[in-house]
Structures are given as C-alpha cells and as structure tokens.
Amino acid sequence: MTSGPPAAASETPQATKPHGFMAELRDAVSMRGVLLVVGVLALQLGFVLSYIGAFHAPTPHRIPVAVVAPAQAADRVVDQLNSMKGDTVEAHTVSSEGQARAQILDRTVDAAVIVNPKGTTDTLLVASAGGPAVSSTAAQIAQSVEQAQKRHISVSDIRPPYASDGRGMSSFYLVLGWIVGGYLAAAILGMAGGARPANLHRTLIRLGTLAVYAVLSGLGGAIIADTVLGALTGHFAALWALGSLIVFAAAATTVAFQVLWGIVGIGVTIVLFVVLGNPSAGGAYPAALLPPFWRAIGEWLPPGAGTTAVRNTIYFSGHARSQSLSVLGLYAALGALLAVIASALHIRRTRQTDVTV
Incomplete structure (x- = not known):
C-alpha cells in the first residue's frame, strides 16, 4: 500500500511581534500614557x-480691627x-464696646481694642471661631503695640469654637469631604460610561443622579458633624442644605469639565478644587494671613466659599455669607448649564460630521 506524501502542517500564520527592549517599551507605554503621567507629575508639583x-510664611494683611477709646486717644x-509696617491692620473707631462686639459677631471686623482710660490694662476682643490663627495673630499685634506704650492687654474670646470643634477646623474638613465626594462621584459616573457623554439625555441623567447624591451626601455630612460627633451643632437643617449645595456645585462643575475636555477635565477639576481651592479656603489660615x-x-x-458659609452659619447667625452662597449657586447652576450646552453642541457636531461623510 503506497502512502502519499505527508500532509503539510496546517498552521495559522502568526504576526511577527517586534523583539528587543525598545519594542517592548513602545508596546507597554503609549504616547497617551506618557502625556497622562506628565500631567499627573504637573498636578503633583x-x-x-x-x-x-500658601502656608510657608503666614503674614497678616489688613486685619480689620475696631477701636473703642476716649475721644482724645481714639485717633492716636x-x-x-x-x-x-506692611499694612498689617486696618483699624477704625466705633462708639462703644457693644458696637465693637456686634461688628465682630457680624464679621465686619476680626478683633476690637477696648482702651481703658482709668487704668493701664486694655482689652482685645476676638472671636476665634472665625479662625484661631487670625485671633492669635491679632493678640500678638496688640501685645506688641501695648508694650511699646508700657500698657498691658487682656484677651477676651467672645465666640470660641465648640469644645468638640478642635481649633475651629471642623467646618473646613466637612467642606473638604463634601467637595471631594462631589467631584469623585461625577468623575466615576463619567469614566464608567465614557469620559464624554454620548448624548444630551445621558448628561441630564448624570446631573439628576448627582443631585440625589448631593442631597444624601449633605445629609450624611450633617449627621456626622452634628449628631454623631457634636462638632458643629444647632443648625442641622441649614448644614444639610449647605452640604447639598456644596456637593452639587463640585459635581456639576466636574461634569461640565468632563463634557468639554474628557479625562483632562478631571485634572482641571483637581487643579481648581484641590491644588488651588483647599489652601486658599481659610481652613488652616484665614485670608488675612x-x-x-x-x-x-x-x-x-x-x-473657600463653602468653609465661610458653614462657619458663619454655625457660629455667626448666618452673617456675611451672601457672597459665599452666591458663588456656590453659580458653580452649581453654571456647571449644569455648561454641561447641557456642551453636550448638545457635541451631538450637533457629530450629526454634521455624519451628514458630511
């Protein structure tokens, strides 16, 4: 029995892969990956x-101070x-100690000097709940001025932080948690479905989801800060509402940046809220320092707007928070509006491209 020639091995041709270190490097690290790593390095630096x-050399600048003194000494x-030197203080006279206290509590001034015409010990009124760093700085300035006049100063803190609010920092940390939660939730929703929303409906659904998330996040933060830890008490409903606004402002802004710039938009959000926003927020050092x-x-x-709004709500009966609330409202409204408009324009450009093709 004659056997035929051996059958040719049936092998599927394999694409030849490049060999060598440089080839492996090109295969492992894309140009896009390199650019992203460079972006992360820039964020870190x-x-x-x-x-x-912001923090290496705190220097007082125009700390607002009220002065109560006899007519013959007030101007001096x-x-x-x-x-x-350095425009350290911005002082003005007021007619009475009561008016000075009122200006401290409505956030017109950070401190008040009460000159005692019948003795050598004057009084400095401060409200360290508005920022312990600026209160202690005001005390140091007053002491140096009084010593030069061979007088003494007694410091009276008329609105200290609550005992459970160490150094008055709870407002800042609460707002920090709300901000981080807002932009992380928006970023995760964006990355889960593609960094650029495919259509207007998806953007609206994301914004609606984030609005619900903001309400729950605001509630959770208020429960922890007020009910659980007792750090910021007595204004639960206002704290909840503020938290919801802060979270949605951060989330809506993040969605807008994602729609506009994709994954780069998340980096822009981090620059705005973390790199620039946190050190300037007035947590560790108020603006005057x-x-x-x-x-x-x-x-x-x-x-910064959130920290001021929370602090002034808890400790100062809601005084001097109009600008802060307006800023937060603008970020929430303009962020949502920009996201919707950018999504609609993206769809329009896509349709025009399809028609052209």
Whole structure:
C-alpha cells in the first residue's frame, strides 16, 4: 500500500511581534500614557507649590480691627495701628464696646481694642471661631503695640469654637469631604460610561443622579458633624442644605469639565478644587494671613466659599455669607448649564460630521 506524501502542517500564520527592549517599551507605554503621567507629575508639583506657597510664611494683611477709646486717644490708637509696617491692620473707631462686639459677631471686623482710660490694662476682643490663627495673630499685634506704650492687654474670646470643634477646623474638613465626594462621584459616573457623554439625555441623567447624591451626601455630612460627633451643632437643617449645595456645585462643575475636555477635565477639576481651592479656603489660615494670590482667589472657589458659609452659619447667625452662597449657586447652576450646552453642541457636531461623510 503506497502512502502519499505527508500532509503539510496546517498552521495559522502568526504576526511577527517586534523583539528587543525598545519594542517592548513602545508596546507597554503609549504616547497617551506618557502625556497622562506628565500631567499627573504637573498636578503633583502644583499641589506642593500651592500648599507650601500658601502656608510657608503666614503674614497678616489688613486685619480689620475696631477701636473703642476716649475721644482724645481714639485717633492716636487708630493711626498707630494703621501705620504698622506692611499694612498689617486696618483699624477704625466705633462708639462703644457693644458696637465693637456686634461688628465682630457680624464679621465686619476680626478683633476690637477696648482702651481703658482709668487704668493701664486694655482689652482685645476676638472671636476665634472665625479662625484661631487670625485671633492669635491679632493678640500678638496688640501685645506688641501695648508694650511699646508700657500698657498691658487682656484677651477676651467672645465666640470660641465648640469644645468638640478642635481649633475651629471642623467646618473646613466637612467642606473638604463634601467637595471631594462631589467631584469623585461625577468623575466615576463619567469614566464608567465614557469620559464624554454620548448624548444630551445621558448628561441630564448624570446631573439628576448627582443631585440625589448631593442631597444624601449633605445629609450624611450633617449627621456626622452634628449628631454623631457634636462638632458643629444647632443648625442641622441649614448644614444639610449647605452640604447639598456644596456637593452639587463640585459635581456639576466636574461634569461640565468632563463634557468639554474628557479625562483632562478631571485634572482641571483637581487643579481648581484641590491644588488651588483647599489652601486658599481659610481652613488652616484665614485670608488675612495668606499671600496675595491665595487671598484673592479663596472666596471665589467652592472650598473657600463653602468653609465661610458653614462657619458663619454655625457660629455667626448666618452673617456675611451672601457672597459665599452666591458663588456656590453659580458653580452649581453654571456647571449644569455648561454641561447641557456642551453636550448638545457635541451631538450637533457629530450629526454634521455624519451628514458630511
């Protein structure tokens, strides 16, 4: 029996893969990956620069101070304070101690000097709940001025933080948690379904989902800060409402940036809220102690606006928070509006491209 020639091995041709270190490197690291890593490095260095830049040398600048003194001494005290090197203090006279206390509690001033015409010990009124760092700085300034006049100063804290609110920092940390939760939730929703929403309906659904999330996040933060820890008590409903607004402002802004710039938009959000927003928020150091750049931007970013709104709600009967609430409302409204408009324009461009093709 004759056997035929052996059958050719049936093998599927395999594409030849490049060999060598450089080929493996090109296969493992794409140009997009390199650009993303460079972006992360820039964020990291920006974080270091912003935080150290804001906090490495706190210097008082125009701390608002009221002065109560006899007519013959009032102008002299005010001039002495206002002539201090570096515009340290911005002082003005008021007619009575009661008016000085009222201005501290409505956030017009950070401190008040009460000159005692019958003795050598004057009084400095502060409200450290508004920022312990600025209160202690005001006390140091007053002591140096009084010593030069061979007088003494007694410090009276008329609105200290609650015992469970260590150094008055709970407002800042609560707002920080709300901000982080807002932009992380928006980022996760965006990445789970593609960084750019495919249609307007998806954007609206995301915004609606984030609105529900904001209400739950605000409630959770209020429960922890008020009911569980007792750090910020007595204004539960207001705290819940503020938290919901802060979270949605951060989330809506993040959605807008994602729609506009994809994954790069998340980086822009981190720059705005974390790199720039946190050190300028007035948590560790109030605006009066920050360098000019951070002092200028703090109240116009959600972390600073949120910290001021929460602090003034809890400790100062809601005084001086109109600007903060307006800023938060604008981020929430404009973020949502920008996301919707950008999604609609993206759909329109896509349809026009399809028609052209």
